[in-house]
């Protein structure tokens with residue numbers, strides 16, 4: 001049963017309703033995140049992955065409570081991956097430097113663990129699906145969440161979507177973003193053994209999708 005809670009902020013969210021909340025536990029005020037899903041199936045899928053990954057020591061927020069279509073999650077302090085990337089670009093940190101490469105490495109390592117565990121358990125090659133940079137938070141470690149779009153596929157599909165997102169966050173296609181994308185792709189290919197042609201194909205595929213989505217949005 002959910003404890004009485006107070007909503008303090010609504011997060012930017014396309015699919016569901018997600019709030020920062022406060023609740024009392026032993027007389028102390030604690031912060032958490034309340035995720036109110038659009039369907040029970042999405043909620044169940046999220047719980048399945050959160051528990052599975054947590055059982056295998058992969059960094060995900062802890063489930064504190066659940067009720068109806070809602071989950072109460074551990075609040076993760078830190079920055080969104082998107083904020084970190086925007087900040088690195090604003091400071092014009094050379095993407096070849098460890099400070100930038102380390103972020104890419106953390107993201108790809110987290111995904112690598114996701115691929116390994118889900119394949120072992122489900123005996124299918126699963127991908128994360130929605131790799132937008134608001135689905136990862138960095139503090140001491142990188143955490144991932146939002147498992148509604150997990151599906152069968154190959155890592156190069158997530159990889160291509162990551163590259164396409166990186167290039168198209170505003171301001172899009174800057175020289176920093178293009179260089180960062182080049183660095184990211186070489187890490188994917190050399191260190192994580194993504195297949196180059198598949199990765200390039202997937203990147204172009206997702207760039208087209210994003211372009212299409214934005215042109216529809218502008219016409220409205």
Ligand SMILES: Nc1ncnc2c1ncn2[C@@H]1O[C@H](COP(=O)(O)OP(=O)(O)O)[C@@H](O)[C@H]1O
Nearest residue numbers: 011013014015016018033061074075076134146
């Ligand atoms: N455990 C958490 N700790 C801190 N912030 C979170 C947490 N979970 C979600 N958020 C914030 O809420 C936003 C939306 O959450 P998300 O799970 O991605 O839902 P949606 O399916 O609506 O995208 C995230 O982009 C992030 O800013």
Ligand SMILES: [Mg+2]
Nearest residue numbers: 013134135146
């Ligand atoms: Mg999300």
